[in-house]
Amino acid sequence: MVSAFILAVATSAQAAPVVEAEPSRLVLGPRARAEITVRNAGPGLHAAVSMGTLTDAPSGEDFKRFYWIPPAEARAPALVLFAFWTGESPTLTDVTVLALPCSGRTELAIETEPAAQVTVEVAGARFGPRRADRQGRLKLPVEVGPHAHEARVIAELADQSKIRVIPLNLPPSAWLLGLTPESSVDGAPVHALIVVPDTEESAGIELVAEGAKVEREQEAGRRLLFRVTPEPGRSTVPLVARTLDGSVRAEETLTVVRPVVSAAVVPPPPPPPPARWVLGGAIGGYVGGGSNAGPQAAFIVGYGLRNLPLVAELEVGVRSQSMSAQVGTLGVQDSSLLLFPIELALRWEAISAGTFRLGIRAGGGILPGSHHLSSNFDADLSEGVLGWEVFAAAQAGLRVGPVEPYLEVRPALSKVSTSHLEARPGGGIFSVGVRGELR
Amino acid sequence: MTRALRFLIALCIAGCGGATLPPPSVVSVSPAARPASTSGPVTLTLDAVLPTFADHGSSTATVDDRMTVKIGPRTFGPSRWADAGVITDFLPSVLPEGSYDVTLVLGDGRLAMATDAFRVSAGTWPVGYTIDTIPEQTSGSPFGVTLRAQGGQDGGYIGTVNFAVPGASVTPTISGPFEAGLRVEVITVTVSRPGNYHLDVSDLGGRTGRSLDFRVNQ
Numbered sequence: 001m002v003s004a005f006i007l008a009v010a011t012s013a014q015a016a017p018v019v020e021a022e023p024s025r026l027v028l029g030p031r032a033r034a035e036i037t038v039r040n041a042g043p044g045l046h047a048a049v050s051m052g053t054l055t056d057a058p059s060g061e062d063f064k065r066f067y068w069i070p071p072a073e074a075r076a077p078a079l080v081l082f083a084f085w086t087g088e089s090p091t092l093t094d095v096t097v098l099a100l101p102c103s104g105r106t107e108l109a110i111e112t113e114p115a116a117q118v119t120v121e122v123a124g125a126r127f128g129p130r131r132a133d134r135q136g137r138l139k140l141p142v143e144v145g146p147h148a149h150e151a152r153v154i155a156e157l158a159d160q161s162k163i164r165v166i167p168l169n170l171p172p173s174a175w176l177l178g179l180t181p182e183s184s185v186d187g188a189p190v191h192a193l194i195v196v197p198d199t200e201e202s203a204g205i206e207l208v209a210e211g212a213k214v215e216r217e218q219e220a221g222r223r224l225l226f227r228v229t230p231e232p233g234r235s236t237v238p239l240v241a242r243t244l245d246g247s248v249r250a251e252e253t254l255t256v257v258r259p260v261v262s263a264a265v266v267p268p269p270p271p272p273p274p275a276r277w278v279l280g281g282a283i284g285g286y287v288g289g290g291s292n293a294g295p296q297a298a299f300i301v302g303y304g305l306r307n308l309p310l311v312a313e314l315e316v317g318v319r320s321q322s323m324s325a326q327v328g329t330l331g332v333q334d335s336s337l338l339l340f341p342i343e344l345a346l347r348w349e350a351i352s353a354g355t356f357r358l359g360i361r362a363g364g365g366i367l368p369g370s371h372h373l374s375s376n377f378d379a380d381l382s383e384g385v386l387g388w389e390v391f392a393a394a395q396a397g398l399r400v401g402p403v404e405p406y407l408e409v410r411p412a413l414s415k416v417s418t419s420h421l422e423a424r425p426g427g428g429i430f431s432v433g434v435r436g437e438l439r
Numbered sequence: 440m441t442r443a444l445r446f447l448i449a450l451c452i453a454g455c456g457g458a459t460l461p462p463p464s465v466v467s468v469s470p471a472a473r474p475a476s477t478s479g480p481v482t483l484t485l486d487a488v489l490p491t492f493a494d495h496g497s498s499t500a501t502v503d504d505r506m507t508v509k510i511g512p513r514t515f516g517p518s519r520w521a522d523a524g525v526i527t528d529f530l531p532s533v534l535p536e537g538s539y540d541v542t543l544v545l546g547d548g549r550l551a552m553a554t555d556a557f558r559v560s561a562g563t564w565p566v567g568y569t570i571d572t573i574p575e576q577t578s579g580s581p582f583g584v585t586l587r588a589q590g591g592q593d594g595g596y597i598g599t600v601n602f603a604v605p606g607a608s609v610t611p612t613i614s615g616p617f618e619a620g621l622r623v624e625v626i627t628v629t630v631s632r633p634g635n636y637h638l639d640v641s642d643l644g645g646r647t648g649r650s651l652d653f654r655v656n657q
Contacts, residue, residue: 379486
């Protein structure tokens with residue numbers, strides 16, 4: 001058993017995870033699999049791998065375990081790189097990199113002396129001996145690791161031996177290209193981590209992005225950290241890690257996700273109002289043309305309907321108006337009108353924004369009261385009167401603690417008429433009021 | 440609640456059509472009595488709510504101030520309400536002894552009657568009247584005549600007399616009040632043809648007087 005191959009970098013203030021692989025090397029094949037165990041990792045552990053698939057495995061309280069499975073078709077030797085870190089904005093010192101050498105199994109075709117005893121050495125491992133046939137041909141199964149560069153073929157025949165060196169042209173191992181966070185939220189920059197295996201022979205490392213700005217943030221040996229900022233309007237950004245001669249070693253696609261605007265911007269609708277009693281009062285005046293003008297006041301009792309922004313209101317008020325007129329040579333005639341309006345209204349709480357309230361009212365009712373005639377030339381007269389009124393109104397108020405002061409403008413159509421009087425005690429009614437709710 | 444409803448219904452019944460105006464009244468008659476042979480001012484104090492309509496839209500008020508006042512059969516005072524219902528007018532000595540109702544009829548037909556509010560007692564009448572000579576006159580032109588009551592009450596006659604010019608018309612038909620038995624009256628005689636005429640005076644007690652003939656030209 002070979003000890004675990006851990007490539008932990010210098011620690012920073014935040015300790016990097018400790019990673020180990022079991023087995024520490026393996027031969028690629030249909031049953032190839034490794035367990036990767038991560039310790040000393042805080043919450044928000046991220047992982048990236050240069051090849052194959054990492055899946056969650058049963059973990060403990062103090063460690064996190066993954067299964068790594070190579071691609072089914074992978075047979076060529078490769079140095080597989082794993083990277084682990086915590087958080088969304090790591091530095092290179094926060095990243096732990098583990099390299100897992102994966103060997104490939106192949107048959108080496110050898111041509112040597114007839115009937116020679118052949119042994120093959122690849123990166124220190126010996127395969128054979130096996131005897132060549134009468135033509136000197138032989139096929140010998142060998143395992144080639146990612147660091148192998150050549151195979152030494154040792155042919156022994158009687159009292160002599162020959163050694164030949166066969167160069168091995170292995171495909172380059174894939175680079176690790178990881179993104180953190182894995183996607184860009186509304187075009188926000190992300191970090192791209194590149195780890196280059198030590199088997200890489202081509203010079204140079206570059207990260208090319210289509211539709212994004214790439215800035216190199218940090219570099220330590222064969223590890224680099226880039227900052228990738230998608231251009232506005234991009235939904236995806238293809239990323240390619242390659243050598244300076246243009247050989248692509250890793251590819252990744254950055255996805256740009258858009259936040260759901262409606263959920264973020266639109267505040268939740270206010271809860272439907274409960275049933276409530278409303279008490280209020282208002283004072284003001286009215287102007288209806290001529291002598292149809294005077295002070296007015298009202299007391300309002302309302303009942304707010306459950307789950308509806310509507311308040312049914314009973315309004316009891318008082319209004320007063322009077323006039324004096326010269327009548328020929330007789331003298332001066334006075335006429336005064338005192339009314340006690342009793343009206344029903346429906347108020348719609350149309351807008352409620354913060355402390356501001358805007359309401360619309362409509363209603364009508366009766367105008368009972370008394371009319372008094374007096375002069376300096378005949379006797380006084382008092383009579384009961386009964387008029388009517390219909391109105392619409394707009395209210396604007398500010399919620400101040402438990403009460404709501406408000407202003408009301410009320411166009412009203414009203415009439416009080418007898419054989420001695422014609423009056424329209426409405427017109428434009430202006431009020432300043434305050435009300436409170438009882439729940 | 441029921442009480443309030445009743446109040447509203449009552450108010451509606453009372454108020455929708457307007458109040459029915461109260462009847463007028465004759466508050467006082469001054470003097471309330473006098474001898475038949477005297478004349479002079481009589482003051483009636485009336486109380487009424489005149490028919491009034493106040494229009495608050497135009498800030499105007501209209502009042503129906505028409506009225507008719509009578510003492511007995513005789514029309515008294517102005518035909519329109521005045522002086523806050525205190526009516527003073529001259530009442531000649533044309534009412535015989537007796538008691539008379541004072542009536543007031545307003546423009547909307549409301550009526551006030553003070554039964555037997557004015558009493559007339561038996562008077563002391565002169566024994567006759569003399570008329571100073573009347574010079575030649577022109578028809579339709581006013582001229583003065585001097586009337587003298589003969590005998591009668593202490594201090595002289597203070598009543599009135601009726602005028603008549605046979606064959607012609609004369610205005611006024613009743614004289615003003617005598618003072619200490621003397622009355623200078625301005626009259627107008629209108630004739631249809633020139634000629635000689637005379638003036639007759641008479642009182643309620645049946646005493647008379649006649650002037651000498653005087654010529655009236657056209």
